[in-house]
Amino acid sequence: MESLKIYVNGAEYEIPYGSTLEEIAKDYSKKLGKVIIGAKIDNNIIELFRPITKSGEVSFIHLEHQDGMRIYQRGLFFILHAAARKVFRNYTLKILHTIGHGVYCEIRDDGKTIELTEEDVRNIENEMREWVEKDYRFKKNELPKGQAIDLFASVSMVDKVKLLKYRKKKTVKVYEADGHFDYFYGYMPPSTGYLKWFKLVKYDQGFVLLLPIVKGEEITVPDFKPFPKLSSVFLEYSRWLEIMDIDNVGDLNEIIARGERAVTDLIILAEALHEKKIAMISEEIKNRKQVRLVLIAGPSSSGKTTFSKRLMVQLKASGFKPITISLDDYFVDREKTPRDEEGKYDFEALEAIDVELFNKNLVDLFDGKEVELPKFNFVLG
Known part of the structure; x- marks a missing residue:
């Protein structure tokens, strides 16, 4: 039988052609005291249960990576979906958004959210832990697209059917464990026995799946800390999607497939929802009477400038005379801009902003003084 040579941290291993890396990974896991859940061969990610067909340099992927x-997380989603299908046979699991160190989920019946009880959530978690205890092996099967669509249609996974309908590739890689099938764009752990660390907590109408935190050799599941304001924003976004009849990516694909008119109508509706929200914010500012400063935060290219201009229009419609002040105009001179580890200019660093000038300008404005605002030249720096 043909043998292959793989190299891990300078050590050479000879393995049979078509064998996997799982046993070697378990040995390294014991030596390092860390959970190994995947691998890279010649810097390409592979699953620990994938047969190896070439020699190469191997590095292992730890849980902390x-x-x-x-x-x-994909493995947890797989067993969560399987558990929810067993506990709520005729309902649909919706994995909605992150919250804290977890993911908020709901159970729905024909699009309507079902109010869960503590017992409901406990039943789902118990079913998930049974999957972990039984340590089912994950299998990856490459199926013709039509066969995969028929498979998901047979178990009423409508979202997967819609998603695969517009897939250009002729084949689909489907994961299976103990008769449960699912499709993920990414890699999976070798078996459900690896998925020991999680917790389910009832929250709002649904529940939060809490994910582990890894610090060295210690793996813990943190207590749930609610973020009601952030959660309400995410839920509002979810309700907007319901208004637009977009429950999943497949729904969006179907709108696009209907042609330019359908896409234009969708954009108009999205803009209308956004404008309505901005008008509500403007009205809230007006009702508060004494508001003198509105702060808008977000990462680069998230739409802060566009949002501020649209809010300014609504405020003018409410009788205000607002002005916008952009932090982009408070960048320090190029030669004073800090650099990151790669030696590139780091415009995200606080030191890239002339904070002293910004604070002085704000204080002067609050004191009723006239201020000449800076204008940063991005070409000259």
């Missing part, structure tokens, strides 16, 4: 946590 970003790629490792993504693999772990």
